[in-house]
Amino acid sequence: MTRLHEIRVIDSHTAGEPTRLVVEGGPDLGGGPLDQRVQRFRQHFDHYRSAIVNEPRGSDAVVGALLTPPGRADCQLGVIFFNNVGYLGMCGHGTIGLIASLAHMGRLRPGSWRVDTPVGPVSTRLNADGSVEVENVVSYRKARDVVVQLAGGSIHGDVAWGGNWFFLTDAHDLTLTLPNVEALTQYAWQVRQALNAQGHPEVDHVELFSSGSAAAGSDAGVAPVEPAARPRSRNFVLCSGKAYDRSPCGTGTSAKLACLAADGKLAEGEEWLQEGLIGTSFTAHYRWKSREKGEIIPTITGRAFVTGEALLRLDERDPFCFGIRSDQSVGR
Numbered sequence: 001m002t003r004l005h006e007i008r009v010i011d012s013h014t015a016g017e018p019t020r021l022v023v024e025g026g027p028d029l030g031g032g033p034l035d036q037r038v039q040r041f042r043q044h045f046d047h048y049r050s051a052i053v054n055e056p057r058g059s060d061a062v063v064g065a066l067l068t069p070p071g072r073a074d075c076q077l078g079v080i081f082f083n084n085v086g087y088l089g090m091c092g093h094g095t096i097g098l099i100a101s102l103a104h105m106g107r108l109r110p111g112s113w114r115v116d117t118p119v120g121p122v123s124t125r126l127n128a129d130g131s132v133e134v135e136n137v138v139s140y141r142k143a144r145d146v147v148v149q150l151a152g153g154s155i156h157g158d159v160a161w162g163g164n165w166f167f168l169t170d171a172h173d174l175t176l177t178l179p180n181v182e183a184l185t186q187y188a189w190q191v192r193q194a195l196n197a198q199g200h201p202e203v204d205h206v207e208l209f210s211s212g213s214a215a216a217g218s219d220a221g222v223a224p225v226e227p228a229a230r231p232r233s234r235n236f237v238l239c240s241g242k243a244y245d246r247s248p249c250g251t252g253t254s255a256k257l258a259c260l261a262a263d264g265k266l267a268e269g270e271e272w273l274q275e276g277l278i279g280t281s282f283t284a285h286y287r288w289k290s291r292e293k294g295e296i297i298p299t300i301t302g303r304a305f306v307t308g309e310a311l312l313r314l315d316e317r318d319p320f321c322f323g324i325r326s327d328q329s330v331g332r
């Protein structure tokens with residue numbers, strides 16, 4: 001008998017970065033804390049991760065989000081994020097996509113919603129205009145001025161946590177624009193490989209930044225009127241699976257704020273504009289959790305749009321039922 005499995009998903013994009021929310025038919029990970037559930041996902045159901053986000057149903061850029069009951073009593077929702085190669089701690093654009101998708105389904109109204117993730121709870125607010133605020137997990141800079149030896153010389157940057165691990169640097173002479181995406185990817189990948197080999201195996205996202213453009217894009221990609229003086233930067237974020245983030249990256253923006261706060265370059269409550277490579281932006285600010293420890297609680301605001309609703313079919317007669325993996329080709 002043919003084995004067919006169906007998974008119901010809602011697709012959205014947040015500032016250009018796609019999220020595929022699994023609302024039905026995902027793997028049953030049981031109960032308990034979300035960090036334990038993500039281990040079960042990884043150990044026993046990783047083929048579902050690949051089936052949901054990888055080609056032929058998805059692409060390297062898609063971030064999956066498995067809706068799951070929260071493990072904590074103070075949350076209404078739980079979510080586990082994953083991508084083309086593995087699992088994420090938190091995901092800022094994905095959380096905005098989650099809330100917008102559930103609102104689209106009629107499951108959430110404007111208001112506050114607390115979401116459990118494998119790295120801790122986050123607070124969200126769905127505004128009446130459809131924008132979503134995400135108060136992220138505690139973020140901090142772990143190491144300042146880390147030296148990375150590259151083939152062409154050494155560079156400096158910071159290692160910071162914003163729900164995922166980032167290396168942040170402006171040590172590049174590349175323009176952060178879409179036509180340069182291949183060169184940016186190559187450079188950031190080289191930085192990551194070197195950093196991982198040089199004592200920072202935890203870092204799986206690289207964030208290149210430069211001062212923001214004068215004509216920053218908005219979260220809808222439409223030229224906005226922005227006060228020129230608003231503190232800002234433009235970034236290019238290379239994610240763990242070598243895809244670049246089309247959005248300004250919520251966890252990367254959180255890591256960036258932690259570095260700015262530690263350097264005294266952005267005051268508590270001051271608004272920051274983070275542009276991404278394709279010209280979209282998030283606004284962000286932070287409050288101190290512990291000034292002594294350099295720990296902040298960042299809030300990121302953005303907007304997501306639902307792009308589709310689908311029933312994924314996993315037919316076990318299909319050689320690519322569980323996605324195209326790099327270690328697989330037909331006929332071997």
Ligand code: PYC
Binds near residue numbers: 088094248
């Ligand atoms: O928005 O935090 C984020 C994110 C992480 C990876 C891709 N997007």
